[in-house]
Amino acid sequence: MSTQVFSHKTFNQSLKKYYSFYTGGFIAFVIALAIAEQMGMSRAWIGYWFLFATIGLYAGIGIMSRTAEVAEYYVAGRRVPAFFNGMATGADWMSAASFIGMAGTLFLSGYDGLAWVMGWTGGYCLVALFLAPYLRKFGQFTIPDFLAERYGGNIVRSIGIVAAITCSFVYVVAQIYGVGLITSRFTGLEFGIGVFVGLGGILVCSMLGGMKAVTWTQVAQYIILIIAYMTPVVWLGIKHTGIPVPQFAYGYTLQKIGDLEKKITADPKEQEVRKIFADRAAAASAKLKDLPKAYEADKAATEKRLADLKARNAAPDEMKAAADALERFPKSADQAKAGYAREAALAARAAPPRPHAEPFPGKDEAARNTARLNFIGIVFCMMFGTAALPHILMRYYTTPSVQQARVSVFWSLFFIFLLYFTAPCLAVLAKYDMFTNLVGSSFASLPAWAAAWAKVDPTLLNITDINRDGIVQWAEVVIGGDLIVLATPEIAGLPYVVSGLVAAGGLAAALSTADGLLLTIANALSHDLYYKIIDPHASTTKRVTISKVLLLVVAIIAAYVTSLKPGDILFLVGAAFSLAASAFFPPLVLGVFWKRANKWGAIIGMIVGLGICAYYMYTRYPFFGVNMPLWYGLSPVSAGMFGLPAGLLTIVIVSMLTSPPPREVQELVEHVRYPLIRGDTVVSEAR
């Protein structure tokens, strides 16, 4: 015992030393690039340096941690100290959507966007109180492992495998998409090539060393992503609040935003622009109602204009413009419909700015109450989904003890908290900057960052002089959420090297999450499906090799699906959480806290939970085209709000109707409830 204590301590200390050196080295690297930029290094080269140096670094850690031992490969040898497991979980958890998208969502939807922030942090309370210590005591390799041991039989394991793969796969596609986006934007490589460069980094790491390599890489990635997120915020904070920790002082900036919103709502020039949008939208809606006729009338008007110009022998360029307009004019009423619908959607831009700090704005009390219900629905599903996502729960198998697992959840949430409580601050500071520096500036001299980004990507920033007065009105600006984090360094007036740093941070966030997810999928297939169901006599080398091959196959399939650019990423991510919450949360928690829960309860409960959740999404999400009316106005992302209680109730009812689980299962439940029972005969931990 004493030698083990000693080795854990020295291991922990040497880890602290390595990662301190590493952090110092990374900061030195950024400073060196900053000096190189001053001496004239081009932007493309700064992008390449960040991309290849960081991916090379992750690959290096992967190669150093290569292993073919089962316990090392699946659970990093159960030696990861709580503090470092917390950092690794932080990186595993925070995806491209958190890093790049979160601040943008908050920028666009104000208070209502905070549902995501609360949901994605508060879920860790459930992980700590209900799951992490008990799973650690159980001590196997995967989540289906627990379900199978607790409820017995391959049916439960199979449902677990299907659910684990479904939600992880949906989620990993979103990550690989993020990788492709960042590499292509900051290095000028093509999207497809960007995907494969990033994928190379992921694979070297997770294929060679499994969980062991992924863990140590994720710690390195966390350090990069948090430095990258904080640097521009500190700068922007000094600029607008005068202190380097704006998180504590932006309340006053928020008040100023409230005043500016009122000013924008009352400003006659702003009203003029909004009126133009309202009129255009109204005209288009009228045409949509009266379709074939309105289309014919428009077409005739376009033809007539060309004929008139010809008749009075107008200037050639004027005639050419009219001819082009006729050429581009939709060929049929059906084609024209899409264009009219786009115009009609401008109604959204005719609304005054949404008050940033006001919860659940709406036109009447009913609309406000629906908004509140949807806020609570998102919080609920994200929290319970957090406590059910296999790639996160798996991390708590890797600590040395039950107590370390508990402490490790604390560090996990602490490291996640650092980023999540900064994101709302960044959104407010960016909005204030735009209200004061962009609104009211003249089109001839836009702020440099605005001019640059509007040119690069009109989906991220689009500014058009609608009322032709030469001055920017807020209603004339369209912002894509991802702009906020990507452009903050330039908004804050920082050198390009900080933009490169932010890109490296976003890449670290996407790669680390993709790593964890791919590993979860490959483990579900190799460990749960192949070893536990198909060939229980497989040698350890064979199991690890199969896992590595499967990892490659899954990665390639995921990359292929990503290259098809499937629709709404945020919906996919939300859907993964709702599905996980409905399928896993009830059987996992009841498995520990209710001895009476039995096999058939779990089987039917999981199917009912998953089924109701999937049914609600399928029949309500517009993508599938069924569009049945919503229940209580709850959006399909929050389908887990119905799926989870239904699953829970089903497990209870079916378990009560069937016979209690056998004696050894009840002993297993008692076994996982205590960190150590002297004289315990049940052994569940796999080595």
Added chain:
Amino acid sequence: MELSAKHHEYWRKNLVITAILLFIWFVFTFVEAWYARELNAITFFGFPLAFWFSAQGSLAIYVAIIGIYAYLMGKLDKEYNVDEGDLE
């Protein structure tokens, strides 16, 4: 394996700690969100109160809940002699 009365007592105390912390979690999540409009009338360090909670306060409380849980359970383990020793 027979559990002693002390073991059952340990589990009951664990359930009490879990329930109390879960109640705090519930109040600062769902009750706070339900009354967000009313809470926002109060200003706290320049923030409307509901905004402050959703953006910072509740998050910090979540971190504290987990920290308190880990601390109390570590102590309880030792008190009831079910701890695993110092595996740091």
